[in-house]
Amino acid sequence: MDEFKGKVFLITGGSSGIGRASSLMLSKEGAKVIATGRDDSHMMEVLEIDPTIDFIKSDLRDENSYKVIVNRVFEKTDVLNGFVHCAGVTYPEPCETFRLREVKEMLTVNVLSGFEILKGVLSLMKKGGSVVFISSIDAFYKSTPPSSGYALAKGSLISLTNALAPELGEREIRVNAVIPGLIRTRMTEDFFAEEFSAKNEELLKRIPLKREGKPEEVASLIKFLLSEESSYITGTSIFCDGGYHTG
Ligand SMILES: NC(=O)c1ccc[n+]([C@@H]2O[C@H](COP(=O)([O-])OP(=O)(O)OC[C@H]3O[C@@H](n4cnc5c(N)ncnc54)[C@H](OP(=O)(O)O)[C@@H]3O)[C@@H](O)[C@H]2O)c1
Numbered sequence: 001m002d003e004f005k006g007k008v009f010l011i012t013g014g015s016s017g018i019g020r021a022s023s024l025m026l027s028k029e030g031a032k033v034i035a036t037g038r039d040d041s042h043m044m045e046v047l048e049i050d051p052t053i054d055f056i057k058s059d060l061r062d063e064n065s066y067k068v069i070v071n072r073v074f075e076k077t078d079v080l081n082g083f084v085h086c087a088g089v090t091y092p093e094p095c096e097t098f099r100l101r102e103v104k105e106m107l108t109v110n111v112l113s114g115f116e117i118l119k120g121v122l123s124l125m126k127k128g129g130s131v132v133f134i135s136s137i138d139a140f141y142k143s144t145p146p147s148s149g150y151a152l153a154k155g156s157l158i159s160l161t162n163a164l165a166p167e168l169g170e171r172e173i174r175v176n177a178v179i180p181g182l183i184r185t186r187m188t189e190d191f192f193a194e195e196f197s198a199k200n201e202e203l204l205k206r207i208p209l210k211r212e213g214k215p216e217e218v219a220s221l222i223k224f225l226l227s228e229e230s231s232y233i234t235g236t237s238i239f240c241d242g243g244y245h246t247g
Pocket residue numbers: 012013014015016017018019036037038039040042043058059060061085086087088089090109110134135136137179180181182183184185186187188215
């Protein structure tokens with residue numbers, strides 16, 4: 001697809017998992033990818049594969065980092081074609097023992113950082129654009145182990161998508177969310193470390209396709225939502241979960 005050549009995308013969480021796969025895929029298609037990351041070794045791993053990815057190092061728990069990211073994006077480009085908010089963190093915890101600090105961190109990194117950065121870069125989407133938020137199956141269904149704080153954050157991204165799509169439609173900016181199921185990344189490595197436990201096998205059996213997803217399979221959907229192929233799609237939240245949501 002030549003359509004990505006010369007286009008510019010900002011991807012948070014481009015240093016690992018789904019964000020990394022998306023950054024590499026878009027860059028391979030000829031796009032200029034500006035990505036955020038926090039861990040030096042994770043960013044280095046990506047740069048060893050594709051040195052053209054332009055990383056901005058930041059810790060999204062720190063509110064001051066949002067302005068820094070926005071300013072850096074303005075230094076690097078005068079037009080932005082899309083924004084993907086992939087950075088995310090999860091803590092499993094029964095609700096009664098959740099510490100407010102952890103709930104706040106999940107809301108800050110998963111939701112507020114994306115919202116604030118988007119606000120800052122919107123004026124660069126002069127010719128329209130595409131925004132993609134990464135929600136989670138845990139916003140809709142029981143998660144194992146439980147994490148109501150994570151569901152709170154990921155559910156907010158669905159609401160944000162529903163609210164922003166009509167608001168930004170006039171400016172030809174589309175806003176959609178992706179809802180991944182179980183994807184093998186650093187975030188889920190503990191789950192796979194216990195790969196042969198009966199509990200985890202039970203969960204995999206509940207997925208109609210009988211397997212976990214690959215980061216590239218989510219990245220393909222993100223690429224589609226950033227592309228002209230999805231030019232009439234906005235305000236939707238799309239499952240990418242091997243059919244888990246069918247129950
Ligand atoms: N994997 C799944 O099964 C699954 C399912 C549903 C939804 N999701 C969502 O998909 C998105 C990507 O997750 P993933 O599975 O690809 O996990 P991952 O491999 O752990 O990637 C998470 C990304 O978020 C970044 N990040 C985390 N905390 C940060 C912070 N405080 N400041 C800056 N960056 C931070 C990480 O940066 P560094 O690596 O540089 O620290 C990394 O790039 C997340 O929003 C996650 O909630 C994942």
